[in-house]
Amino acid sequence: MNTPGSLLALALLLPGVQAAAAEPVRYCDYPVYPPISWSDGHQVRGLAPTVVRELFARMGRDVQTMVLGNWKRCLMDVAAGRVDVVLAYDSDQRDQGMRFSSVPVIREEVAVFYNRRRPVQFEHLEDLARYRGGLLYGESYGAEFDRFVARHQNIERVSSSQQNFGKLIRGRIDFVIQERRTGELFIEHLPGAEDIRALPAALSVDYLRVAVSRQSPLSQHMDEIDRQLQRMREAGEIDRWLEQSEVTYRDMIDLPADAR
Numbered sequence: 001m002n003t004p005g006s007l008l009a010l011a012l013l014l015p016g017v018q019a020a021a022a023e024p025v026r027y028c029d030y031p032v033y034p035p036i037s038w039s040d041g042h043q044v045r046g047l048a049p050t051v052v053r054e055l056f057a058r059m060g061r062d063v064q065t066m067v068l069g070n071w072k073r074c075l076m077d078v079a080a081g082r083v084d085v086v087l088a089y090d091s092d093q094r095d096q097g098m099r100f101s102s103v104p105v106i107r108e109e110v111a112v113f114y115n116r117r118r119p120v121q122f123e124h125l126e127d128l129a130r131y132r133g134g135l136l137y138g139e140s141y142g143a144e145f146d147r148f149v150a151r152h153q154n155i156e157r158v159s160s161s162q163q164n165f166g167k168l169i170r171g172r173i174d175f176v177i178q179e180r181r182t183g184e185l186f187i188e189h190l191p192g193a194e195d196i197r198a199l200p201a202a203l204s205v206d207y208l209r210v211a212v213s214r215q216s217p218l219s220q221h222m223d224e225i226d227r228q229l230q231r232m233r234e235a236g237e238i239d240r241w242l243e244q245s246e247v248t249y250r251d252m253i254d255l256p257a258d259a260r
Contacts, residue, residue, distance in 0.1 A: 024061065024062040024063055024064040025052075025056045025061050025062070025063045025064065025084050025085055025218065026064050026066055026082075026083045026084045026085070027049070027052050027063050027064065027065050027066065027083070027084065027085045027086070028065075028066045028067075028068060028074040028077055028078055028083040028085070028086045029044050029048060029049060029065055029066070029067060029074070029086070029087075030067065030068065030070060030071040030073075030074050031044045031045070031046065031067060032136070032160050032161050032162075033046070033048075033161075033179065033182045034046060034182060034185050034186060034245070034246075034249040035047055035181070035182070035185060035242060035245035035246040035248075035249050036048050036087070036106075036179075036181075036182060036208070036245075037049060037087075038249060039067070040252055043065075044065050044067060045245070045248060045249070045252075046245045046249070047105075047106065047238070047241050047242045047245045048087045048105075048208075049063075049065060050241045050245070051087070051105055051210075051229075051232070051238065051241065052085060052087070052210070054232065054237070055210065055225065055228050055229065055232070056085075058228050059221070059224060059225075059228065066083060069159070070136070070137040070138060070159045071136050071137055071138035071139060072137040072138025073137075073138070074086055074138070075088065075094065075138050076138075078097065078098055078211060078212075078213045079094070079096070079097025079098060079213065079214075080097070080213075080215070081213045081214075081215030081216060083213065084212060084213055084216040084218050085210060085211065085212055085213070085216070085218065086098075086211050087105060087208050087209070087210060087211065088100075088208065088209065088211045089108075089140065089141070089142075089206045089207070089208065089209070090207075090209055090211075091140050091142065091143065091146075092143060093140070093146075094140075094211065097213065097214055097215075098211040098212060098213055098214060099211070099212050099214055099219045099222055100209045100210070100211050100212075101209045101210040101211075101222065101225050101226050101229055102222075102226050103209075103225075103226045103229040103230050103233065104207035104208060104209050104229075105207070105208045105209060105210065105229065105238060106207065106208050106238065106242065107205065107206075107207055108179045108180075108181065108205070108206055108207065108208055109179065109180045109181070109202045109204075109205050110141050110177060110178070110179055110180070110202060110203045110204045110205070110206065111177075111178060111179070111180035111183060111198040111199060111202060111203060112128070112175050112176075112177060112198065112199045112201075112203055113165070113168065113175060113176040113177075113178055113183050113187075113196055113197065113198050113199075114168070114174065114175045114176075114196070114197060114198075114199065115168055115169065115171065115174075115195050115196060115197075116195045116196075116197050117171075117195050118171060118174060120174055120175050120199065122175075122199050122201060123201065125144065125145065125148050125203070126148070128148075128154075128175065129148070129152045129154060131154065131173075131174035131175055132154055132155075132156065132172075132173045132174050132175075133154060133155045133156070133173060133174065133175045133176065133177060134155070134156050134157075134158065134164040134167055134168065134173045134175070134176045134177070135149075135155050135156075135157050135158075135164070135176075135177055136157065136158060136159065136160070136161065136164065137157045137158070137159060139157075139177070141177060141203065141204050141206065142204055142206065145177075145203070145204065156173060161176075161178065161182075161183075161186055162190070164176045164178075165183075165186065165187060165190055165193060165196060166192075168196060169190075169192045169193060169195075169196065177203060180198055180202070183198060184198060185246065185249065185250075188250070188253075189253045189254075210225055210229065212225070
């Protein structure tokens with residue numbers, strides 16, 4: 001078994017190992033998904049960055065948070081190895097460039113949001129083909145949904161949820177696809193969103209997972225990532241962080257703009 005002294009000696013003999021151990025984990029976030037992640041104007045807040053910081057702190061690593069122009073860019077940089085980690089849904093396409101934790105961070109229900117002044121009839125996915133919808137760049141809600149979007153070409157993509165829901169409020173689109181928790185929290189304080197509702201039937205249910213670039217050395221440590229995530233879940237830490245994130249976001253929104 002390695003002793004602390006032998007590990008230190010190894011680090012001194014191999015400067016490259018010592019340098020690699022000191023490098024922070026590059027974590028990409030596109031903070032427009034409260035309470036999972038959002039920006040208070042100064043830093044990224046929410047459940048996702050909290051989980052990532054705690055996870056890698058317990059593995060002896062610091063985290064460098066990187067905010068890019070949109071969600072698609074974030075995913076592309078992880079797949080290309082320019083970024084180490086992101087929290088995302090698993091998919092066949094993403095599997096090509098990333099390895100996903102088998103232990104999920106959180107269960108997410110995906111909902112269809114609509115303007116009650118222009119009701120949307122939805123029981124099956126194909127029912128949405130007659131309407132215009134909104135998504136963020138890079139969003140994917142499963143292979144079936146992606147095929148539906150490619151087949152019907154009835155989705156407009158934008159960079160922010162504020163743009164998406166703004167178009168829904170003004171009647172420029174008929175529906176927005178969004179995680180139910182995030183969408184309902186977002187529209188609570190959005191001017192003009194009084195008529196925005198989520199259909200009770202879920203479009204899908206998926207799980208956010210820690211996704212590591214296959215080109216990152218961290219991809220060789222998925223077992224340890226899963227062990228740490230499992231401990232967090234069993235200790236109830238993730239649920240507590242989610243609850244704290246919701247409270248913090250609501251408190252921030254209620255502050256005057258110059259006090260945030």
